Amino acid sequence: MIEKQKNRRWRGASYFIALTLMIPVLVMLYAGINASNELFIHLWQTVLPDYIANTLILGVFVVLLSVIFGVISAAVIVHTNVVGKNALRWLLMLPLAMPAYLVAYLYTDMFDYAGPVQRALRAWFSWQSPSDYWFFDIRTLGGASVVIALVLFPYVYMLARTAFEQQDQNLLRASRLLGLSAKQSFYKVALPLARPAIAIAASLVLMETLADFATVQYFAVNTLTTAIYDTWLGYNDLASANALASILMLFILFAVVSEQRARAGQTYQSERPNKNHQLIKLTMIQQLFASGFCWLLVIAGFILPFILLLFMAWQYSNIAQLQALLPTGINSIKIAVWAASLTTFFALLLVLFQRLSHDRWRALPMNISGFGYAIPGTVLAMAMLATFAPIDHAINDVAKYFSLPTPGLVLSGSIFAIIFAYVVRFAAIANGTIDSGIKQIPKSIDYAPASLGVGLFTMLRKIHLPLLKSSIFVAWLLVFVEAMKELPAVLLLRPFNFETLSTQVYQLISDEMLEQGALGAILIVLLGLLPIIWLNRAKTGNGEEEV
């Protein structure tokens, strides 16, 4: 635990970080005050109820599917003797590297009436028109939910797997001794123990889904984000757009907080982490099903879309294009590394403060710093503009006052602005991941060093950080991958002549030329994969520590 003086400094730092990250969110809330009633009434009378219904259904479906996909695959990998699990273990993370809007584009293209799948079926069975046969419509809520869940489930998978792996196996053994079957003990012991991790992952999935615009647009599904963009760009009413975005954010937070309340008071740490797994032995048929399920996720979430991209790149790209893309790729990596490192560092600070401080409100800085993830990217980028512009103006006004030459815009349209936006947006991911990791560490450990006279930082360095190592890695990785894919903030906040892979790909997609952008998309995916693979190798290298 932290002694008083250090606590004060740490508290100061935590609140400073949290409030800084909150500024754009507050700016958005404030800008929403001037929303027009008239426009709300119009929207309410026409389309808004449908949008809200769609938003709710989409949120529930995607979260449910992601949890089903993620928890089952994590359980199979950790608790069973399924064949090929060493490969599946990291393959299941790969869909994360796929930008959701790309997968949406590829799948809607592939499965709609004019797409190759239905064309082939028509040719095969000599069907002539839509009335000759039934085929599912990809551009529906259902289609959108499945495809979005396919790229987001790895959040659940990664956090659930880490939780399963760090559980005290003695508890499972005890439950078996008390007469539960392997299956029962999984449901009654392992799963409830992993609930905080699963809940954190599910809330990340929910935020990402509901704040999304581009992906659902490919599915012709209208959600609250549709209303936000219509209000802003169509009705030219930015205030009302901000108000709608604020409502969406509060709604998401409400869902997240209710879940937290529902399990308040329950504690989950095991006192003796014990990693000697006793695997559930599956029969051949069961193994076939289990590994089939995991492979299906890997294929649908990663391999198939990746092959489609390769195919397009093969047809439309050349070496010169690849060379031209390299500096762009370096830009992407630079800002992603900065964003991931800063976000992870801040998250560590905030999570440890929450854990070690005696303050009544010690969780507050961590919780409020994660709001940015529940806001649609472009709306957040607009709030960034509104945050930086007054500062820039003030700097120039001061310069003018002292008759110095004005420096122009220092913050707006700078790399700094982009990285700041990323930290605001992805703080929730890093906070959640590290928080879920620290929840697995027994609290008694926090007290032990003090009683032995060891200082706070020695304790952190020798005990907490090593125990958190895998969570820190995962947090960094998740933010890095997200930052590689991120589009709206970098598009709107960047300086002149600054391209990243995602802006490059977007340019082409927005002119209806995904084929030409395939090469850039492949680079986004491959560069996003590098840390996943590196992480996996680093981990298998030292045996007992697993990520």
Next chain:
Amino acid sequence: MLKKSKASKLVSKLICGVAVTLSFIASAAQEVNVYSYRQPFLVQPLFDQFTEQSGIKVNVVFAKKGMAERLAREGEYSPADILLTTDISRLIELYDRGLLQANHDKVLTDAIPAQYRAQDNSWFALTTRVRNIYSSKRLGVVEINYEDLADVKYQGRICTRSGKHAYTVALVASMIAEHGEADTLIWLEKFKANLARKPQGNDRGQVQAIHQGLCDISLGNSYYFGKMLKNEQQKIWADGVNINFPNQANRGAHVNISGMGLAKYSPNVDNAKKLMIFLVSEYAQQLYAETNMEYPVRVGVVPSKLVASWGEFKADSLPLEIIAKNRTLALKLIDKARFDL
């Protein structure tokens, strides 16, 4: 004492640094900054040519959503000189928010017909694009008006992209100007009832759907037809349709523009004006027409051969400002008709 001298050293260093930076900026003044709603790769060849001719470097930042907001927020310190847009409404939005300044250069006003520039010369069109109706060759030659999209004879035979898309909204805005609010809503509702599937995908996707027999009629911008014809995979889709210029017997086909404006606080006004003059030059207009298959606005510059082969057409002479003015109402009607749902 020591501290103070350290501090003053730091300040002098800082001032020095700022001065050096500023002199660097001043020496690098041979440049012009463009905020573009238009994909850079479409205009890059033009910029390259401009730089070669004038020695002025062109810096570009491209975005679709929020560019006006960025410009407005940056205010008097904005580095932007030129704004490029792909839709009249965006141009008028910049104008309405007071983010543009007039440029009365005679070269510009002579080159661009009055219909395609602001009355006070604060924005100029660079190209026009038609909102065409594509029809399946199965239908043979058709004479078609936008009004016919509501005709019951096309029930279940029409495909289109989202009603919320800027191109659709602009078309609806022009319908309001012609028929008034009430009739336009009825038209929208009947049009929606005729759709083969809910609005989705992009302009090329609709032609693909016609090729596959899902529908017979679609809305699409003119240049996509050219782009599809030049694309190996998509040529077969375009080959299955005729490109029609609607309303030729009456008010003419709806056209939208891509355009430019001079930023109000442009720091490099002279260079910006040079770029504007370059963009309406015969050479640039020709290049625009050839590479992007749009219609050049400059009088006397002809469209590319392929585009010209689609025939002459009559364009709706409705002032573009009215289309922009009706935009909000158009969107309201689209919501009322629940067009996308």
